Amino acid sequence: MPLSRTASLLSLYPHITSRDRLLLQLLDDHQVLTTGQVHRMLFSARRTCQLRLAELAALGLVERFRFSRDGGGSQPWHWVLGHNGHRFQAAAHGRPEPTPRSSNQTVQRLSANPHLAHRVLTNEFFVRLAEHTRRHGNARLERWWSEQITHKQFRTVTADGHGVWTDTGVTVGFFLETDTGSEALGSRVVAKLHKYGELIRGGGARYPVLFWLGSEQREEHLHRLLRGQHTAVPVATATHSTDPASRVWLPREATSRVSLAELPSDHGQAVAANPNYDDGVLLL
Structure with missing residues (x-):
């Protein structure tokens, strides 16, 4: 069951592995990664990667978006920090606590950026x-x-x-x-x-x-x-x-x-x- 967007960060800790922390840091540093990129860096099996990303999304640690392809079909899922991911990284680096609005704006601006x-x-x-x-x-x-x-x-x-x-x-x-x-x-x-x-x-x-x-x-x-x-x-x-x-x-x-x-x-x-x-x- 997804945790509240305003739940205590402490309640997330039992769900976060060392690999998850590395992924959150990667997304903090580099803003966006596709499913395939996350898989090739951090996982052996693509299905395991997909399932874990879905679990992190349910925790509000990551979010995803994708666009349609010209000519049909869809682009791969693009993964970014979710609100709880932004909160976790802010706490880890001594930055101010982000609001749900600021986290949402960050995702929207990144996804619509012409240089994506x-x-x-x-x-x-x-x-x-x-x-x-x-x-x-x-x-x-x-x-x-x-x-x-x-x-x-x-x-x-x-x-x-x-x-x-x-x-x-x-x-x-x-x-x-x-x-x-x-x-x-x-x-x-x-x-x-x-x-x-x-x-x-x-x-x-x-x-x-x-x-x-x-x-x-x-x-x-x-x-x-x-x-x-x-x-x-x-x-x-x-x-x-x-x-x-x-x-x-x-x-x-x-x-x-x-x-x-x-x-x-x-x-x-x-x-x-x-x-x-x-x-x-x-x-x-």
Whole structure:
């Protein structure tokens, strides 16, 4: 039986597992995940995942929505924090208690956001890395930061996300730029690389900037643009159809693809010296 939306949080505790807490933190950090993404990160069986999500929804910890597909059918369920999920995360992080109205507004604004598909696709990149770690014990997603946390920490850059990845003892940081094909690559790339260059010149992190593109045609076009840019920013590209943990990354001016762990990476002096540098929460 669903608990009241205003029930004491203490009454929820016997129902919340450590895996549930990780899911709530993921949704707090990254706002939305599909059923398939939750399954691939946290569950072995899809049916078990579906049943558990339904139970968490009955507790008011999560909510779901989905839209119809053009041409028929429906998109997958998209999961977000429910009101009790917002309350739990607020208590866990010392934030003010949300009201039912504010929680409802948060869900409505997120679900109607025209950039929702871009956010889900960006999360998909990191979900694939997390999924890879479940099959390969020598790999670990050390850090997964959202656009908001990345901008807060690095200030000058507006990447779609930032991560730190370890594979077979090699650790690299990276910035992610997710391309949905809706923007002109030329003006966007020039502006982005300028900001990353400023970060490097200021002693900040020299991480590779990963452009994750929707097609091979977009990737070829981007490399033609990069040949005309003089920059110290390391850049690599791959397409959405690939496993980002594999040898799919084509560095600028390279002829062969490499793995994520083979890309150049330097944390920089400013990061190490910054007393406000926060290593984040999620580590899979």
